[in-house]
Amino acid sequence: MTKIDNDFDEIISIELENDELVRLVTSNADVASQYVVFQNSNGEYFAINVAKVEELIEYKILDIASATDTHGAMKGTAKIRENFVNIIDFDTWLNLKVENEPSYELAILCNYAGVRLAIVVKSVYGVLNIEPSEMYDDSDKDEKIAYLCEIVVNTKKVLCKIFDSDQFLADVLPKKFAKEIQKSDDIYVEENNPITKKILIAEDSTLIQNAIKRLMNKMQLSFEIFNNGKDLIDALEHKNIDDIGLIITDLEMPVMGGLELLSICSQNESYSKIPIIVNTNMANPSIIHSATKLGAKKVIKKLDLLTLKEVILENAKR
Numbered sequence: 001m002t003k004i005d006n007d008f009d010e011i012i013s014i015e016l017e018n019d020e021l022v023r024l025v026t027s028n029a030d031v032a033s034q035y036v037v038f039q040n041s042n043g044e045y046f047a048i049n050v051a052k053v054e055e056l057i058e059y060k061i062l063d064i065a066s067a068t069d070t071h072g073a074m075k076g077t078a079k080i081r082e083n084f085v086n087i088i089d090f091d092t093w094l095n096l097k098v099e100n101e102p103s104y105e106l107a108i109l110c111n112y113a114g115v116r117l118a119i120v121v122k123s124v125y126g127v128l129n130i131e132p133s134e135m136y137d138d139s140d141k142d143e144k145i146a147y148l149c150e151i152v153v154n155t156k157k158v159l160c161k162i163f164d165s166d167q168f169l170a171d172v173l174p175k176k177f178a179k180e181i182q183k184s185d186d187i188y189v190e191e192n193n194p195i196t197k198k199i200l201i202a203e204d205s206t207l208i209q210n211a212i213k214r215l216m217n218k219m220q221l222s223f224e225i226f227n228n229g230k231d232l233i234d235a236l237e238h239k240n241i242d243d244i245g246l247i248i249t250d251l252e253m254p255v256m257g258g259l260e261l262l263s264i265c266s267q268n269e270s271y272s273k274i275p276i277i278v279n280t281n282m283a284n285p286s287i288i289h290s291a292t293k294l295g296a297k298k299v300i301k302k303l304d305l306l307t308l309k310e311v312i313l314e315n316a317k318r
Contacts, residue, residue: 032251032259032282032290033132036108037125037151037160041091041098045151045160048108048119049252050127051282052165055109059120062087062107073172075120080109086117088172094144112169112281113301115176125153135162135254137204137227143167146204147254165252165281166205166302180303181211187309189219195316197245199223202232202261203279204253208302212248212279215305219312229256233264241270246316250302251280251287262294275315279308 035047036056057080064087066076073093077084087107091098107118128151135147138161146164150157170177199216203209204227216223226232229249233256236244247265251258258278265271278291278299288299297315300307 032257032287033129035128035130035162037128038106038108038121039123039125040094041096041103041122043122045125045153045158046090046121047128047130047149047160047162048110048165049282051251051284051287052110052112053108054111054116056124057107057109057118059104059107062118078118080118083116085109086172087120088117089120091120091122093168093171111284112165113283113304115169115173115281117172130160130162132228132254132257132260137254143206144171164205166207170207177303180305181214187215187218187306189309193220194318195219195221195245195312197222197317198239198243199246199248199312199316200232200235200244201225202227202229202247202249202253202258204228204250208250208279211303211305212308215309219309221312228253229258229261229264231255233261236271241273244274245318246312247274247276248279248308248312249276251278251282251291259290259294262291262296266295275317277308277311277315 032049032051034050036050036053037045037047039045062078064076064078067074073089075087075089078087089098103122104120105123107120108124109118110116130149130151134149136149138145138148144164144167145161147162149160149162151160199221201212201223203212203225209225213225224235226235232247232249249258249261258280262276265274265276272295275297276295278296279302280287280299281302283299283301291299298311300311
């Protein structure tokens with residue numbers, strides 16, 4: 001049983017199929033492979049990383065000030081725990097027909113490294129462990145879906161879609177996303193680049209890759225981008241470590257995530273000499289602690305390009 005309260009201090013109890021959700025609401029998840037699995041109106045299964053979730057809220061208790069644009073995924077704004085939060089209809093974002101309001105049970109309150117919003121969903125199944133090695137990259141077929149994986153529901157194997165959080169933010173908050181991307185063009189860069197060594201980047205999101213490329217090119221840095229941690233580690237085996245000045249890695253990636261990449265580098269005498277920066281939307285306190293314990297010099301949120309520039313200049317080997 002998960003307990004949540006609304007702005008009127010009324011305690012609401014929600015019966016859920018998985019008692020693991022109790023842990024979700026009250027903890028700071030430090031396991032990068034745990035996901036909240038939920039369903040849309042078509043009964044399909046989707047997943048969002050636990051580290052991006054703050055709370056599950058009973059949808060019917062929310063007092064929503066409706067958005068003026070009734071065609072978009074933005075339903076409006078509600079006050080949740082003294083904060084005004086945008087409410088997003090997940091079915092609308094997926095271009096599905098929206099059902100009657102009573103059909104939707106929960107809103108998943110999310111925090112993407114400082115961007116807080118609530119996603120309205122049909123129902124929540126539970127919390128499952130999904131390892132990066134179990135994920136199949138499906139982004140080339142559907143820009144809204146980052147990975148596909150197989151989960152077991154009531155002894156039956158079903159497909160589950162891990163949606164692309166970066167694409168989601170870009171779609172539901174387009175002005176904010178565009179503003180952050182534009183910042184890379186406004187960042188002041190010194191004429192003489194002091195960093196001559198190559199920077200290696202592990203990032204699976206095409207949107208974020210493009211943003212980082214713009215910054216790297218403006219800073220006149222030598223760099224390579226890899227779609228996951230394993231590709232970066234494999235490339236390291238064929239490089240002169242003395243030529244590498246810095247590694248920048250996301251955490252949530254298929255095949256090999258950022259925490260595993262950090263662990264491998266920390267245990268390798270040569271790789272451990274390379275400073276590593278974590279660039280993620282999963283930056284809750286426990287994740288930050290886990291990453292720094294494994295050797296990360298800094299953990300910063302995605303699209304904070306000014307901070308990324310400063311951290312590169314501060315930590316990269318010359």
